[in-house]
Amino acid sequence: MIVIRRTFSLILQCMIAIEILIFIGVFPVLFANLSFNLKQYLQTVYQVSVRLFTFKLFTLNGHISLFPSIFARYLxxxxxxxxxxxxxxxxxxxxxxxxxxxxxxxxxxxxxxxxxxxxxxxxxxxxxxxxxxxxxxxxxxxxxxxxxxxxxxxxxxxxxxxxxxxxxxxxxxxxxxxxxxxxxxxxxxxxxxxxxxxxxxxxxxxxxxxxxxxxxxxxxxxxxxxxxxxxxxxxxxxxLLRMMLSGTDAFIIGSILIFIPFFILYRIYEWLSFDNRKDIN
Structure with a gap:
């Protein structure tokens, strides 16, 4: 029961973290052309979120697909x-x-x-x-x-x-x-x-x-x-980090590839460490 609850909690936390990375990744849209574009910013966040969670195409500079080349650079x-x-x-x-x-x-x-x-x-x-x-x-x-x-x-x-x-x-x-x-x-x-x-x-x-x-x-x-x-x-x-500076899509996908695996590892370690301390006490 604890494992299932923690698994769902971890998935939810990862989804929230991904959404935060999307908000950060499209942040330049908010102040594009030296003006405050809140509506366009929120629309872009929504569009990127839909593309990500429906596995739509992400591109480099709007032309070349990020996949699978980004995985080679990531590795x-x-x-x-x-x-x-x-x-x-x-x-x-x-x-x-x-x-x-x-x-x-x-x-x-x-x-x-x-x-x-x-x-x-x-x-x-x-x-x-x-x-x-x-x-x-x-x-x-x-x-x-x-x-x-x-x-x-x-x-x-x-x-x-x-x-x-x-x-x-x-x-x-x-x-x-x-x-x-x-x-x-x-x-x-x-x-x-x-x-x-x-x-x-x-x-x-x-x-x-x-x-x-x-x-x-x-x-x-x-x-x-x-x-x-x-x-x-x-x-x-x-x-990977050099590639991430080339566009919004590359930045968001690169950030996810870096952040999520390490976030999961740290969270699992914290759970195991907490359980060990509880057993000792």
Missing amino acids: DSMRILGLGIIVASIIAFLFAYLALILFRKRINVFKKLLELAESIPDLMFILLLQMAVILLYKKTGIKIAQVVTFREKTILLPVISIAVPISFYITKVLIHHIEEELEKNYITLAKSKGFSFFYILNIHVLRNIAEGMFGTSKTIFWSMLSTLLVIDYLFNMNG
């Missing part, structure tokens, strides 16, 4: 985003782990260095990365990665470009959550029983900060999406 962009999240998480975990193990007495200095690295704009980092690869190729003849996409797709540099800048932020948040966890009473009890810091960190702390990191993951996801748009242009990639 390419999500591949880079997914790999970026994995790489950024690995880098952040290693940085935070090593900092707390090796530089625990100087952790404040390490956090200031993280803030300094985090202040570097994503655009500057990407341009410097491209320049470094080009200079290395000119000096040594070694081509470690494709800098700009023409016929062949580039993966390595876009993944590094999206992963490294956000990894500094993830590391800072991870250290913050670990330090908060280390101040709790059960940690003091574990220390009094003679457990080592290494054991406490691995067995207790890292497991208990998962909930806190989940709350931060939404900020991380949206931040990486904005970087993905920059990557689309700087690496001359025909990604």
